[in-house]
Amino acid sequence: MVNVxxxxxxxxxxGVAEVLAGHEDSIARKADGLIQLKYILDVREFPGxxxxxxxxxxxxxxxxDPEVDIVVETIGGADMALDFTRRALAAGKNVVxxxxxxxxTHGYELTQLAMEKGVCYLFEASVGGGxxxxxxxxxxxxxxxxxxxxGILNGTTNYILTRMIRGGLSFETALKEAxxxxxxxxxxxxxxxxxxxxxxxxxxAAIAFGRHIYPDQVPTExxxxxxxxxxxxxxxxxKKIKLLGRAIRRKDGTVCAYVAPHLVDSNDPLSGVEDVFNxxxxxxxxxxxxxxxxxxxxxxxxxxxxVADVIDVAKNMGHRKAMCWEPGGKDAVxxxxxxxxxxxxxxxxxxxxxxxxxxxxxxxxxxxxEGEAACITNESLTRxxxxxxxxxxxxxSVIRVLN
Amino acid sequence: MVNVxxxxxxxxxxGVAEVLAGHEDSIARKADGLIQLKYILDVREFPGxxxxxxxxxxxxxxxxDPEVDIVVETIGGADMALDFTRRALAAGKNVVxxxxxxxxTHGYELTQLAMEKGVCYLFEASVGGGxxxxxxxxxxxxxxxxxxxxGILNGTTNYILTRMIRGGLSFETALKEAxxxxxxxxxxxxxxxxxxxxxxxxxxAAIAFGRHIYPDQVPTExxxxxxxxxxxxxxxxxKKIKLLGRAIRRKDGTVCAYVAPHLVDSNDPLSGVEDVFNxxxxxxxxxxxxxxxxxxxxxxxxxxxxVADVIDVAKNMGHRKAMCWEPGGKDAVxxxxxxxxxxxxxxxxxxxxxxxxxxxxxxxxxxxxEGEAACITNESLTRxxxxxxxxxxxxxSVIRVLN
Numbered sequence: 150m151v152n153v154x155x156x157x158x159x160x161x162x163x164g165v166a167e168v169l170a171g172h173e174d175s176i177a178r179k180a181d182g183l184i185q186l187k188y189i190l191d192v193r194e195f196p197g198x199x200x201x202x203x204x205x206x207x208x209x210x211x212x213x214d215p216e217v218d219i220v221v222e223t224i225g226g227a228d229m230a231l232d233f234t235r236r237a238l239a240a241g242k243n244v245v246x247x248x249x250x251x252x253x254t255h256g257y258e259l260t261q262l263a264m265e266k267g268v269c270y271l272f273e274a275s276v277g278g279g280x281x282x283x284x285x286x287x288x289x290x291x292x293x294x295x296x297x298x299x300g301i302l303n304g305t306t307n308y309i310l311t312r313m314i315r316g317g318l319s320f321e322t323a324l325k326e327a328x329x330x331x332x333x334x335x336x337x338x339x340x341x342x343x344x345x346x347x348x349x350x351x352x353x354a355a356i357a358f359g360r361h362i363y364p365d366q367v368p369t370e371x372x373x374x375x376x377x378x379x380x381x382x383x384x385x386x387x388k389k390i391k392l393l394g395r396a397i398r399r400k401d402g403t404v405c406a407y408v409a410p411h412l413v414d415s416n417d418p419l420s421g422v423e424d425v426f427n428x429x430x431x432x433x434x435x436x437x438x439x440x441x442x443x444x445x446x447x448x449x450x451x452x453x454x455x456v457a458d459v460i461d462v463a464k465n466m467g468h469r470k471a472m473c474w475e476p477g478g479k480d481a482v483x484x485x486x487x488x489x490x491x492x493x494x495x496x497x498x499x500x501x502x503x504x505x506x507x508x509x510x511x512x513x514x515x516x517x518x519e520g521e522a523a524c525i526t527n528e529s530l531t532r533x534x535x536x537x538x539x540x541x542x543x544x545x546s547v548i549r550v551l552n
Numbered sequence: 553m554v555n556v557x558x559x560x561x562x563x564x565x566x567g568v569a570e571v572l573a574g575h576e577d578s579i580a581r582k583a584d585g586l587i588q589l590k591y592i593l594d595v596r597e598f599p600g601x602x603x604x605x606x607x608x609x610x611x612x613x614x615x616x617d618p619e620v621d622i623v624v625e626t627i628g629g630a631d632m633a634l635d636f637t638r639r640a641l642a643a644g645k646n647v648v649x650x651x652x653x654x655x656x657t658h659g660y661e662l663t664q665l666a667m668e669k670g671v672c673y674l675f676e677a678s679v680g681g682g683x684x685x686x687x688x689x690x691x692x693x694x695x696x697x698x699x700x701x702x703g704i705l706n707g708t709t710n711y712i713l714t715r716m717i718r719g720g721l722s723f724e725t726a727l728k729e730a731x732x733x734x735x736x737x738x739x740x741x742x743x744x745x746x747x748x749x750x751x752x753x754x755x756x757a758a759i760a761f762g763r764h765i766y767p768d769q770v771p772t773e774x775x776x777x778x779x780x781x782x783x784x785x786x787x788x789x790x791k792k793i794k795l796l797g798r799a800i801r802r803k804d805g806t807v808c809a810y811v812a813p814h815l816v817d818s819n820d821p822l823s824g825v826e827d828v829f830n831x832x833x834x835x836x837x838x839x840x841x842x843x844x845x846x847x848x849x850x851x852x853x854x855x856x857x858x859v860a861d862v863i864d865v866a867k868n869m870g871h872r873k874a875m876c877w878e879p880g881g882k883d884a885v886x887x888x889x890x891x892x893x894x895x896x897x898x899x900x901x902x903x904x905x906x907x908x909x910x911x912x913x914x915x916x917x918x919x920x921x922e923g924e925a926a927c928i929t930n931e932s933l934t935r936x937x938x939x940x941x942x943x944x945x946x947x948x949s950v951i952r953v954l955n
Binding site: 172292421422437439447454460 | 571575578579582676682683684687688691692693694695696697821824825836837838839840841842843844845846847850852853855856857858859860862863864868871
């Protein structure tokens with residue numbers, strides 16, 4: 150018998166309780182023993198909940214109960230969640246979480262603490278919702294040197310972009326629709342400014358490349374500047390605008406990680422990833438390209454990933470499964486300055502002026518006025534090289550082209 | 553120090569030796585200790601090989617050496633490979649394999665034997681080459697009831713179909729090209745008749761649904777009957793012909809598994825999977841749809857999946873990781889008789905005759921002669937229901953439409 154405590158009875162936490170209760174028999178079979186939900190920590194009252202007898206308000210009850218083997222942290226954020234996670238690990242309890250902010254900012258410390266205490270700190274649900282990615286990356290691709298990871302890591306922004314591309318909606322209208330459908334928060338900044346994708350690429354980069362990368366080391370650009378004009382110009386050459394998190398291992402061992410919109414070609418499987426779906430592409434020296442695709446968020450998908458970690462801990466109880474990496478630092482990361490690529494540029498100038506400056510292929514869209522033009526550069530350029538060429542051209546949009 | 557013996561120095565076996573040698577340091581780091589290649593079993597001579605001192609010709613040397621912890625079986629087939637695998641497990645050695653035929657036909661017996669002996673029998677490389685699928689399915693999706701698995705499981709046939717669809721080549725010409733490029737064997741029947749995909753869907757079904765499914769229980773149809781006419785008619789309605797392995801859990805707990813060509817809609821991510829790539833789609837009750845995509849074959853991708861299993865064993869040495877299922881039997885499987893779907897039918901009759909019989913949407917292609925017509929049925933029908941409707945209509949092709 151393995152006892153579980155859930156911290157936070159929000160969307161994911163209540164989903165975990167439901168999955169544990171709804172699949173009790175098959176989970177027991179897979180975990181080689183019964184998994185019992187003993188506590189749920191939440192400050193709120195949930196009268197009539199089928200889990201009513203589990204609720205407690207004081208974390209110390211969980212911390213001091215030697216019967217609790219696994220703590221599921223679904224509080225979110227890096228305040229209370231950090232305190233409780235530290236205390237749970239220090240008390241010798243395994244911790245499973247979906248909290249990407251906590252892993253991205255304190256993952257190094259927490260995995261070290263888990264290792265010292267001989268327990269697990271697992272976070273499959275922190276990236277890609279229910280899509281299996283953390284375990285495949287750390288285990289199944291272990292015989293590869295990972296060269297690059299990139300992907301659509303945020304479902305909200307992918308939904309908004311899909312509605313702009315397929316529905317012709319403006320960013321503001323698409324965001325409103327996403328909010329009405331429950332895909333975006335009332336304060337959407339963590340999603341639309343790219344911070345959520347940033348945390349996820351930090352976690353993926355740590356596992357793939359072996360050193361902690363902090364969110365504040367990752368240049369992050371969201372989708373608030375994307376206009377329908379950009380969407381239409383891209384469409385004219387068979388490309389779609391997608392918000393990507395990307396981490397590349399450089400030859401000197403440093404990692405170039407960033408979040409930004411990209412023009413993605415229709416031949417790339419990522420271009421077909423629509424609505425709230427996520428997809429993560431991994432390039433290894435032996436495997437080549439592999440891609441993982443599915444629902445990147447949502448109550449049950451995310452909860453099912455949390456419960457898979459719980460089953461894994463329960464099945465291997467007492468047998469440490471270390472997932473750890475080296476500490477971060479300034480020398481772990483290089484900026485995007487040296488990362489050359491082709492660029493999409495939209496500028497408030499005549500077409501011939503833009504062509505003269507960049508020499509690339511001019512793009513067309515319906516309804517473009519005079520005094521506006523867009524092109525994709527012929528050459529692969531760093532951002533500094535590009536900026537030199539477009540200085541004085543009144544650039545309205547500048548977006549990287551993927552590969 | 554963990555000692556490895558490789559059985560069979562063919563494409564995959566030599567790839568395993570290369571990956572182990574080429575990534576020695578990073579593998580040692582991930583496995584918490586050095587992994588040493590001690591023996592390679594092959595009847596042939598490999599003078600000048602960098603692994604020359606490892607070669608032995610007698611399996612008993614490996615079987616009786618207590619220092620050998622892990623046996624990598626890359627012999628293929630179910631004769632010698634079965635004998636050596638049994639003996640290795642019986643001698644208390646862990647076994648890792650890429651041999652789908654052996655796992656599909658004797659997987660139940662071998663996983664049971666491994667469990668009795670407290671060792672591992674792992675086979676991540678047996679399905680999807682280097683694509684992580686076995687471990688994600690058995691671990692990451694453990695909190696789901698799997699409802700259905702289907703996918704493009706054979707790279708050779710997908711290459712041939714891609715060349716027919718995009719290059720306008722006939723089946724015979726595309727097969728010849730695949731052989732010239734090393735993507736198809738001189739005797740291509742295991743691929744083009746669907747047997748390879750059949751073995752893989754058996755393995756996936758066993759893991760997903762918990763009972764052994766034998767290849768001879770799975771109705772299997774290859775791609776030898778697919779013509780350019782079919783490809784063109786499908787293209788006219790935005791669909792592509794793909795060879796799919798498919799396993800569906802029925803409400804009564806039985807599994808309906810089969811291999812056959814399908815018309816796949818362009819909205820389905822599988823339709824974009826081209827050339828030798830594989831993709832596997834899994835539907836779980838909590839996660840919804842997830843898809844895994846990558847190179848399904850090839851020396852290094854497959855070898856990297858084998859080595860990932862080796863690392864997993866080495867890291868968890870002495871700690872049994874059971875992957876097992878219940879025995880098979882007639883009651884585990886139901887045929888496809890009850891599986892209704894829409895159907896593509898091409899027949900040697902006038903268009904109006906076909907429409908009158910099936911009431912579906914007539915399809916068009918360039919160069920279709922009189923006395924030939926094709927349509928997709930309006931109704932979802934079982935095969936028996938369909939056959940009644942098209943009796944006497946001189947059907948030339950009958951292909952299921954996916955969903």
